[in-house]
Amino acid sequence: MMVDLHIHTYFSDGTMSPEEVARDAYKKGLKVIAVTDHNNIEAYDRLKKSCEEYGIIAIRGVEIDCKYKDKVLHVLAYDFKDDKNLFDLINKSRNELLKTSVDLIDRMSKDFNEVSSEDYANYEYDRRKGAWKGVHYLLEKGLSQKLLDGLKYYKEYGCDYIEYDFSPIEKVCKAIKDAGGYAVLAHPSNFYSEFSKEGLIKVLEDLKDKGIDGIECYYPSNGEELTKTCVEFCKKNDMIITAGSDGHGEFTKTIKNIDYYIGAVKANIDDLNLRFIKR
Ligand SMILES: [Zn+2]
Ligand SMILES: [Zn+2]
Structure with a gap:
């Protein structure tokens, strides 16, 4: 078997x-x-x-x-x-994981006009594409060229999941x-x-x-x-x-x-x- x-x-x-x-x-x-x-x-x-x-x-x-x-x-x-x-x-683990992206968008919104916490809260992605909401959002906003390239921002903005x-x-x-x-x-x-x-x-x-x-x-x-x-x-x-x-x-x-x-x-x-x- x-x-x-x-x-x-x-x-x-x-x-x-x-x-x-x-x-x-x-x-x-x-x-x-x-x-x-x-x-x-x-x-x-x-x-x-x-x-x-x-x-x-x-x-x-x-x-x-x-x-x-x-x-x-x-x-x-x-x-x-x-x-x-x-x-x-x-x-709790799920919420911590989602929080990494919420915090990231909040911090990035100070540097990039194209993203905001409110916009992110209302954003929906196609789950059929896999991966997570945060990286889809960054891709859609033109802040990354490929889906997983968005991950680099998490480290850059202190939202690496090890911090959570x-x-x-x-x-x-x-x-x-x-x-x-x-x-x-x-x-x-x-x-x-x-x-x-x-x-x-x-x-x-x-x-x-x-x-x-x-x-x-x-x-x-x-x-x-x-x-x-x-x-x-x-x-x-x-x-x-x-x-x-x-x-x-x-x-x-x-x-x-x-x-x-x-x-x-x-x-x-x-x-x-x-x-x-x-x-
Ligand atoms: Zn695993
Ligand atoms: Zn797994």
């Missing part, structure tokens, strides 16, 4: 609807999938319904921004129940577990590809102590060595091993020659250790 436990829809920054994700997963021969939108769980009900028609198991998921030392890490939560505390944390008040990772992990779910470190290569094997193991030990239940060992940009280290670490510590493509539809389909489409990471469920899938 092939799985992909890291997919985005247009409820965050992907281009696809939940139904299109289910259909694409079916075409790719996937049997278990999870939509893990950034700080948003709205896609799940529609995804589940659509997956049932295709005979695919849909796992409830979300990707939450949280603080760990000098980084904002992404934690994937799976198979959690409705829980006010967890939902409050998810909403995301919840500490231990708090997020606890809330996930209190809701009966599992907390998995997303794409370790995005954060630790420069680390030595020893350095990586040290950080994984610490993250385990903070409440991480598993690692996304199989991911498009996880190198061979890093994957091996993470798999060994999970096996040694009886932790969950997951696989995800981070597919966003047409948005960021290929980055630095690496593919991120749905099913790009072909992982067999037998190589994983997914406690939340009852077979």
Whole structure:
């Protein structure tokens, strides 16, 4: 059974609807999938319904921004129940992320006549194009030539998301577990590809102590060595091993020659250790 436990829809920054994700997963021969939108769980009900028609198991998921030392890490939560505390944390992360753009436009409006906070508040973008409202707005106002070029302003104006008040990772992990779910470190290569094997193991030990239940060992940009280290670490510590493509539809389909489409990471469920899938 092939799985992909890291997919985005247009409820965050992907281009696809939940139904299109289910259909694409079916075409790719996937049997278990999870939509893990950034700080948003709205896609799940529609995804589940659509997956049932295709005979695919849909796992409830979300990707939450949280603080760990000098980084904002992404934690994937799976198979959690409705829980006010967890939902409050998810909403808080979503609001912090949106606030980066609100603050940016406010600061930029002092330098650029073409943007204003009021105009931004009323601005609507086509979610089918993926990405976030802020970068679409900057592109439309002619302040960037390409969609992601707009990101440079966030750093320039002190609105880099590292500056924002995301919840500490231990708090997020606890809330996930209190809701009966599992907390998995997303794409370790995005954060630790420069680390030595020893350095990586040290950080994984610490993250385990903070409440991480598993690692996304199989991911498009996880190198061979890093994957091996993470798999060994999970096996040694009886932790969950997951696989995800981070597919966003047409948005960021290929980055630095690496593919991120749905099913790009072909992982067999037998190589994983997914406690939340009852077979
Ligand atoms: Zn991520
Ligand atoms: Zn993601």
